[in-house]
Amino acid sequence: xxxxxxxxxxxxxxxxxxxxxxxxxxxxxxxxxxxxxxxxxxxxxxxxxxxxxxxxxxxxxxxxxxxxxxxxxxxxxxxxxxxxxxxxxxxxxxxxxxxxxxxxxxxxxxxxxxxxxxxxxxxxxxxxxxxxxxxxxxxxxxxxxxxxxxxxxxxxxxxxxxxxx
Amino acid sequence: xxxxxxxxxxxxxxxxxxxxxxxxxxxxxxxxxxxxxxxxxxxxxxxxxxxxxxxxxxxxxxxxxxxxxxxxxxxxxxxxxxxxxxxxxxxxxxxxxxxxxxxxxxxxxxxxxxxxxxxxxxxxxxxxxxxx
Numbered sequence: 001x002x003x004x005x006x007x008x009x010x011x012x013x014x015x016x017x018x019x020x021x022x023x024x025x026x027x028x029x030x031x032x033x034x035x036x037x038x039x040x041x042x043x044x045x046x047x048x049x050x051x052x053x054x055x056x057x058x059x060x061x062x063x064x065x066x067x068x069x070x071x072x073x074x075x076x077x078x079x080x081x082x083x084x085x086x087x088x089x090x091x092x093x094x095x096x097x098x099x100x101x102x103x104x105x106x107x108x109x110x111x112x113x114x115x116x117x118x119x120x121x122x123x124x125x126x127x128x129x130x131x132x133x134x135x136x137x138x139x140x141x142x143x144x145x146x147x148x149x150x151x152x153x154x155x156x157x158x159x160x161x162x163x164x165x
Numbered sequence: 166x167x168x169x170x171x172x173x174x175x176x177x178x179x180x181x182x183x184x185x186x187x188x189x190x191x192x193x194x195x196x197x198x199x200x201x202x203x204x205x206x207x208x209x210x211x212x213x214x215x216x217x218x219x220x221x222x223x224x225x226x227x228x229x230x231x232x233x234x235x236x237x238x239x240x241x242x243x244x245x246x247x248x249x250x251x252x253x254x255x256x257x258x259x260x261x262x263x264x265x266x267x268x269x270x271x272x273x274x275x276x277x278x279x280x281x282x283x284x285x286x287x288x289x290x291x292x293x294x295x296x297x
Contacts, residue, residue: 124202
């Protein structure tokens with residue numbers, strides 16, 4: 001079952017990339033894309049487990065879209081925040097490396113959480129040890145683990161928990 | 166058609182302003198880690214906006230532009246994380262403004278443990294620039 005799920009997702013991603021690259025919808029392109037992505041997925045994904053932990057329930061799919069919207073909002077906020085810090089003459093930074101905990105169990109979930117933290121306001125992941133993330137924060141508000149976790153991680157974790165568990 | 170082109174040009178201009186601010190941040194920030202912050206953050210939105218603007222001027226490219234945006238979003242955080250990780254591991258100091266560094270303690274323990282376990286590492290570290 002897991003093998004089939006991985007195969008379907010890889011096949012789907014390959015086909016979407018093919019269609020976006022070609023940018024035309026003639027039957028020749030679609031059929032050759034279907035065949036090639038089927039063969040590539042079947043040959044190279046006979047025992048891959050990248051997407052095994054991804055849940056495919058209606059709730060998780062809905063949460064994925066909500067997550068993308070939340071992420072884009074935070075991305076714009078983060079860029080404006082850093083741009084503001086760069087142009088203000090006094091350079092208002094207050095940096096430090098803090099420790100936060102995550103509740104996520106799956107590797108893929110942790111990877112996406114770390115990537116999201118890197119792309120959002122004034123924070124980026126320096127290191128991960130098991131469930132502890134070390135985060136460089138450009139404007140440290142609190143070096144307490146619980147407060148920092150609430151400030152940085154919680155807003156993304158509640159969606160990723162549903163999507164990856 | 167003309168208005169779409171003008172809107173695309175304006176969006177590309179806003180994107181290039183963000184890219185410029187990212188470059189300015191690289192000059193103004195005091196240490197490696199805050200420079201990585203400026204380099205990653207401001208340049209992500211700059212690149213995305215520039216690409217979207219180009220997509221509006223030439224609509225046929227939209228598919229490829231979406232692929233490029235996804236690629237930037239996937240690779241940008243990974244590369245900045247690896248740079249920061251390597252910088253901290255070889256001991257590049259943080260700026261004077263830094264308040265806390267929780268990673269330092271953990272890392273020191275790990276390095277000491279490694280040195281105890283393997284004698285070869287001890288001899289290698291004698292040649293490191295800090296010991297000379």
